[in-house]
Amino acid sequence: MTDAILVLNGGSSSLKFAVFEGCDELPPLLRGNVASLGQHPRLRVEAAAGWLEIDRSLGGGPIDIGEAFAAVASVLADRDLLNRIGRVGHRIVHGGRDFTEATRLDARAIEALRLLEPLAPIHQRINLEIVALAADLLPQAIQVGCFDTAFHSARPELAKIYGLPRAMTEAGLVSYGFHGLSYSHIVSKLRDRYGAGAGGRAIVAHLGSGASLCAMNAGISVATTMGFSTLDGLVMSTRCGALDPGIVLHLLQDKKLSTDELGVLLYEQSGLLGVSGISGDMQTLIGSGDPAAAQAVDLFIYRVGREIGSLAAALGGLDTLVFTAGIGENAPSIRERIGAAARWLAVSIDHDRNLKARK
Incomplete structure (x- = not known):
């Protein structure tokens, strides 16, 4: 039964995660994070559904996003959630001009998002690495991207353009906004x-x-x-x-x-x-x-x-x-x-x- 939704939010120094039951109210089944990846990383998981809270060190660090994801995967496995997850929602920092709403992350979408890595060189690579890791761990699940830039796409045009030649503006050298x-x-x-x-x-x-x-x-x-x-x-x-x-x-x-x-x-x-x-x-x-x-x-x-x-x-x-x-x-x-x-x-x-x- 694949009725649960996993949400992953990878940043420059942390990986946050949550699992929700896939019904109208979306009740949370699990919530936690791997924090301080660059130094003294810690895994924290809130107490839920009879499981005790987790707050433990992952070593002196640093660890990379792959190691952080492995810690999350271990938590999901311990709680028998892996086979229940049918959808994975990912925070993607940069959606450019084309991705202005939640989008299924198929091969074509991933290829387009990789082209945006130079515009968010730290975050975009991490976000897409997490997508690949989640797809390998959960082959049954649909991967969906939600974009930090999308919220700002409706701003007035004057709030987006710079004092650059028009051809550069039309080529995408504009303000996108994040968070x-x-x-x-x-x-x-x-x-x-x-x-x-x-x-x-x-x-x-x-x-x-x-x-x-x-x-x-x-x-x-x-x-x-x-x-x-x-x-x-x-x-x-x-x-x-x-x-x-x-x-x-x-x-x-x-x-x-x-x-x-x-x-x-x-x-x-x-x-x-x-x-x-x-x-x-x-x-x-x-x-x-x-x-x-x-x-x-x-x-x-x-x-x-x-x-x-x-x-x-x-x-x-x-x-x-x-x-x-x-x-x-x-x-x-x-x-x-x-x-x-x-x-x-x-x-x-x-x-x-x-x-x-x-x-």
Whole structure:
């Protein structure tokens, strides 16, 4: 009986998974994650259906996504779920212009998505590797892709194009936006609370290892801080965020960095890690007494506050501010400081409730 649905969400530092019973209400059967793949990886599985909670180390690390998937597969096998899974839903970071809704991942779709790897070089490869691993483990299951870029596809054309020659725009050098599955989930929660208006003019702050903001009106994406790639916008854990293109030219022409060296610098050695010289982990930086750590946190707050102002301008005001993802859900001091930076927009953070609002 293949009545269960497996959902896999592979990121740059984690693999989240859940299994749902395939009926109208989609009750969860299993939920967990493999976190911190780069250092001290851990497997965590919530207690469910008579099974005990799991929280155990997977070694000193690092481990790759294949090893993380093997840990997930072992959990599924232990709970006799492998033969029950008939469909697998995958988070795919980049859908380009063509993939704007959930799509069955047949050979043709996979080939098209591989062509987008240069636009999301870290995530797209990981996402498609997980698809291949799941297809091998579960040959009976239908593989379905859901795309982070799809949520932003309805933005106004002016929010998508750059000041580049038209031929380049028509060739796909446009802003796509990312974290769309997270934003879509938040919209559903806003509609549950506020009805069809979804909180009116809302800015959602997806603050994690990768970070972005999205301005939405009645649940529809209007503008977002990530653009052509996942490098754009906010300062992130190890990614630089928005950068003067002249710096890239300088690094290539004058500093003679290769394109590979430049990619490593911008994706893996910059952001909070680069500024602090200590860590890309926000909790580590908050707990550090090093002035460089404090400066990295200050820069993160400054850039979020500045981008909130930009997105509020695109919306013509602000009714609702939402925090989500690892930092947004688990760092009260960051929420409070961002709220203070947006006080001019009448944002008010309840100090006591904020301290209690941990994931």
